[in-house]
Amino acid sequence: MFSNAKDAFxxxxxxxxxxxxxxxxxxxxxxxxGAFTVNGLTAMQREELKNYIQGFLELFDKQDVNSAELFKLxxxxxxxxxxxxxxxxxxxIGIPFIFVFVGIRGFLSGFSSGLIIYVLGAxxxxxxxxxxxxKEIIILPCIIILGVNGIKFSMSIIKSKSIKRISKxxxxxxxxxxxxxxxxxxxxxxxxxxxxxxxSPVLIRVIAPIFAK
Numbered sequence: 001m002f003s004n005a006k007d008a009f010x011x012x013x014x015x016x017x018x019x020x021x022x023x024x025x026x027x028x029x030x031x032x033x034g035a036f037t038v039n040g041l042t043a044m045q046r047e048e049l050k051n052y053i054q055g056f057l058e059l060f061d062k063q064d065v066n067s068a069e070l071f072k073l074x075x076x077x078x079x080x081x082x083x084x085x086x087x088x089x090x091x092x093i094g095i096p097f098i099f100v101f102v103g104i105r106g107f108l109s110g111f112s113s114g115l116i117i118y119v120l121g122a123x124x125x126x127x128x129x130x131x132x133x134x135k136e137i138i139i140l141p142c143i144i145i146l147g148v149n150g151i152k153f154s155m156s157i158i159k160s161k162s163i164k165r166i167s168k169x170x171x172x173x174x175x176x177x178x179x180x181x182x183x184x185x186x187x188x189x190x191x192x193x194x195x196x197x198x199x200s201p202v203l204i205r206v207i208a209p210i211f212a213k
Contacts, residue, residue, distance in 0.1 A: 157171070
């Protein structure tokens with residue numbers, strides 16, 4: 001079963017390799033722009049953000065985290081992202097906006113990572129690996145896959161408009177497949193959210209004293 005799923009995924013990636021390439025390119029551009037944006041901040045803005053991050057680490061080290069509430073907030077936020085990509089996928093004009101969405105996602109990742117490294121220096125890499133990478137290694141691929149599926153479905157709608165012989169049943173079948181794949185990817189994202197809420201805080205609490213010094 002696992003082998004069949006792996007083969008199906010490899011086939012999916014190969015058949016949509018160009019879409020994956022350009023979406024990853026949009027994400028990388030976003031990360032690069034976000035990281036360089038940190039250098040464009042004024043000295044006052046950098047100092048304010050530096051104090052905010054250091055204050056967060058000190059507070060995090062002393063107070064308990066409400067994991068249930070944090071899970072709820074993170075779940076709602078990620079469900080919103082999934083819904084946005086899904087809606088863009090069912091819109092004929094949604095394709096360019098999916099690229100923009102992924103680019104913005106990359107920008108936020110690049111900016112936050114660049115800011116953390118600026119504030120904490122080399123120690124920031126440890127913080128990123130423990131707090132951000134752990135969840136993003138699951139959530140980001142899911143976002144990319146959702147984007148690819150959205151673009152693919154949107155293209156099938158455009159194709160159905162231009163080629164009349166494509167039946168409504170075929171389009172309906174594609175929609176069902178699109179919804180099912182979105183639901184499956186959502187389940188994987190929930191795993192990433194779980195890691196963000198219940199594992200990352202433990203790691204941050206362990207390494208927080210390092211940054212307080």
